[in-house]
Amino acid sequence: MIRRIRCPEDLILGGVIIKELDINNQIRDREIRVIDSDGSPLGILDTREAMRLAEERKLDLVKVSPNAKPPVCKIMDYGKYKYDTTKKEKESRKKQKVINVKEIRMTPTIDEHDLQVKIKNANKFLAKGDRVKVVVRFRGRQLGHTEIGREVLMKFIEATSEFSVVDKRPKMEGRQMVMFLNSKN
Structure with missing residues (x-):
């Protein structure tokens, strides 16, 4: 049996573990590469400028790739994103066949x-x-x-x-x- 050690940043929703991403004010980097909500790149922006863009659209700024240079952030609805990922996880579990x-x-x-x-x-x-x-x-x-x-x-x-x-x-x-x-x- 494979056991996964949970990090403090992990979130459990409906029995599914979701990796917590940095959002909005949790992003501490000076410059970030920003991707718009439709998937088009906006380029490298100052974090405050990216936050302002996200607030104008009433969405969240989410750090999707923290290890990149500069880190990549996307403007999206974070609540909807978490909901969709838990739904996909549950669907994939349903399709698995357990062999005893x-x-x-x-x-x-x-x-x-x-x-x-x-x-x-x-x-x-x-x-x-x-x-x-x-x-x-x-x-x-x-x-x-x-x-x-x-x-x-x-x-x-x-x-x-x-x-x-x-x-x-x-x-x-x-x-x-x-x-x-x-x-x-």
């Missing part, structure tokens, strides 16, 4: 009926579009016979081939053999 990884655990000595139940569950997960992690755990002397676990996983692959594609082939990781399956659709 479901784990199925077995032993190399699994009974045929138990294996069929696990296969049925895996097919259900794969039909939903989830990713499946299949794990065969070895205990004690079973570690000497990893080929039995590999055979179980190969049976599993054959049985789920209608719904799945092998994403990661069976591989030993410590005391367990692991493989990943992805849904075909």
Whole structure:
């Protein structure tokens, strides 16, 4: 999970983090490059002159690129800009598809009926579009016979081939053999 550390300048609106930009009197630079509300450049102006232009149009002066030389500021309605960015963020979140990884655990000595139940569950997960992690755990002397676990996983692959594609082939990781399956659709 990726965690984002919030800066004090960040603003949370509707669960969406928006980077706070310098506006109006917060801009401390002497000269700035100004862009008009329609996107046309007005050139390099004194900050007070740019503030006066923004006030005449009843809009805000917003520093959009603070690292440029000179900094770039745009004349815009800042409230509308924040509203539009939060709306776009929410829309992009709605379109994201969350893929869950479901784990199925077995032993190399699994009974045929138990294996069929696990296969049925895996097919259900794969039909939903989830990713499946299949794990065969070895205990004690079973570690000497990893080929039995590999055979179980190969049976599993054959049985789920209608719904799945092998994403990661069976591989030993410590005391367990692991493989990943992805849904075909």
